[in-house]
Amino acid sequence: MFATPATGVIGVVILFALLLSGLPIGVALGLVGLGGLCLVLGLEPALIKGGVVLVDTLTRYELGTLPLFMFMAHLFFSSNASRDLFDAAAKLVGHRRGGLAYASVGGCAGFGAINGSSLATAATIGLVALPEMRKRGYSDALATGTVAAGGTLGQMIPPSGALIVFGIIAEQSIGKLFTAAIVPGLTQALLYCAVIWIAVRLRPHIAPASDRASWAERWQAIGRIADMILLIALVIGGIALGWFSPSEAASIGAAGALAIAAWRKRLNRAMLMQAFEETLRTSGLILMVIIGALVFSVFVSVTGLTDAIGAWVTGLGLGTIPTLILVAVILLLLGSVLDGLALMLLTTPILLPVVEGVGMSAIWFGIFLCRAMEIGFVHPPLGMNLFVIQGVAKDVSINRIFKGVLPFLASDLLHLLILILFPALALGLPELLGN
Template identity: 55%
Template sequence: MAPELVGLIGILALLGALTIGVPIGVSLALTGMVGLMVMLSPEAALVKAGVVVFEVAQKYELGVLPLFLLMAHLCFAAGASRDFFEVAARFVGHRRGGLGLASIAGCAGFGAISGSSLATVATVGSAALPEMRRAGYNPGFAAGALAAGGTLGALIPPSGALIVFGIIAEVSIGHLFTAAIIPGFTQALFYMIAIAVLCWFKPELGPRSVRVGWRERMRGLLGIIDILILVVFVIGGLMIGWFTPTEAASVGVIVAFVLMAIRGAFNRAAIGDAFAKTLSTTGMIYLIIIGAILFATFISVTGIADLMSSTVREMDASPVVIIIVIALMLLVLGSFLDGLALMLLTTPIFLPIVLELGYSPIWFGIFLVRTMEIGFVHPPLGLNVYVIQSIGKDIPLGQIFRGIVPFLIADFFHLAMLIAFPVVTLWLPSAMGG
């Protein structure tokens, strides 16, 4: 049997396993192991698995992941979960669609400490959705804005998805974080523009709320100044070279402990819960990374990536057209695959092609995560939609998906901008000496 055919069968087997609900890490590891057994031998596959497990366990760069996760959980324990939305609501809630704008700002702020799309939409949504409905907002519009805004957590540093991509693709995590800042800001801006335009033409979607005085606004701002200092210090220090990513995460954990003490949340129960959740999530992600490396090794042995790269070289199409085709393929796969599964499945296949076209691996990391984010709100999977629906149980899924349509349009425009102008992604890392 031709190696390429074995590789194709392996990819289809992986998709089948994911479709029937086999966990991502298990699916990747089993497919990679069986594929290596077929391509090489059972002994070689077992040796490779042992080597991969050892290398992942002792990889220094991987220490950044549990540390940033611990920082996030400590901040949750300190009571920082809903503060960003509440402060933004005080500043812009009195405008048309103001609470919608506040929800996007809240998701962006919370994303800077959570690093997770699902955590962002669940936390900000639980605070914002009841407030928006109480203010008379259209339920589908409110839920759609929150589901879309939650995707900011996957891109804005410290992003868990970018950490995993950096490890798999062997790209600097610090450079990825720096590159994500402008795309993350412009993504939030595109969502806000969509809200402003919608509420301009249909004011009933997002009525004005009561104006809050400046004293209340400043009091709310002072309530999050400690979290803002943490984010700026950690991410800013990483950008300008004070810290390596692992050092930045370590500093972030120490500062988060200090914030817990200042906010009166420093107790054994809260700290134990933060450690337990961090260990649980870290173990799951480590298994996924081990499985992804095994699967990527299997794909490289089959020669599928080389075959696709040579096909690209022989195509009479511009690099932009090929990138658009890749984006469409990712969007189709993202309609039924979990975001992390999509990243781990496609990185070993598409990254060599993108490099062959002359694009930066840092740009591809942002492009991939940005495309992955759209899958969080794209039917039929749309995990963020189901999270929001679990908060507003009386809002039909169909109404939420209709409310997401304007934000999906904003997503496609934003993705087109990143493809047409890679400098949006690459300017800041180059300016910071990356």
């Protein structure tokens, strides 16, 4: 009687209200999903189905990927990875006009590969890069906008926590998602560099040239990050080339990060315990979110909401590209009021069938969704990266930070359109490597 699309819509509205009220994502998803299943199926079947989802999730082999990559990130963070990555990029290109802004993008891309979090990347690189840029006469708008936008690379550059979560809830290969993210991540960084290049050509005074570092200083800076770069290349390259699975790659990454921390004489009991504690805390929170999302997905599926939305979109007869643009608009509108993870978990069970219905793969949608999530980090009213950067540069107004990020936001929208028009940007490399 209650297994109708209308019930699904009511569930989505209740979930949306709970998220806006500040209830934790995992709790909101679980409550709405389980409550909806009780209404549709009855109490006992709902509890049984919820128990099956819980056990299936906790026993999934690929779930071990997440805490291992997080452990790797915490170890690298304790080894001064962010400062070393930015310093190396600054030594290489800092003498050029806008060079420190380029270095910030490079540092964000490098640290994003280690960390996998947009907020952490923006905060960490911001602490290192913003004082340097402002000290050397860079405009506040360019300096803060660069780091706020560059921080979003943490979600795309593999290994990405967001892509791991998507792979689990959409039952897709995490290795294939990582491989598919490489080219979009690099092109996103290149577009940011293009924005900087145009900005400093139009207004040279906003980014003065700095002193050129000697080649001895450059090689010394590169030497400080060589061990991390080699480990990241081994982990990501090994997954892309099929040498080992994502879980095996995560194990290699964690073991390598331990070895690097020991080599740099930063490995001690206190640091190790803190890394374990942070890893367990974050992994537990994400695990709760994943279980809640899967229960909610079952509820949405049982109500027939996904089929109804798919039939409605098909009935519009828009064609592939207009349908994908419509999906992008929906994601951007929701992303203005929901944080990234909430956006992913709310929309995946509803929009994935629509995207697959117009001939696009779930792997492509994972990359597309991740890009839409990233845009939400830099546009109001949520724009979490903007507030993170303001926390680092407290004397810069949020309006000025937003002014600085606007050109990068335009490049993000262009990149999203390119992904729609040229799906091979995400799918070409996995197909080339036979993933």
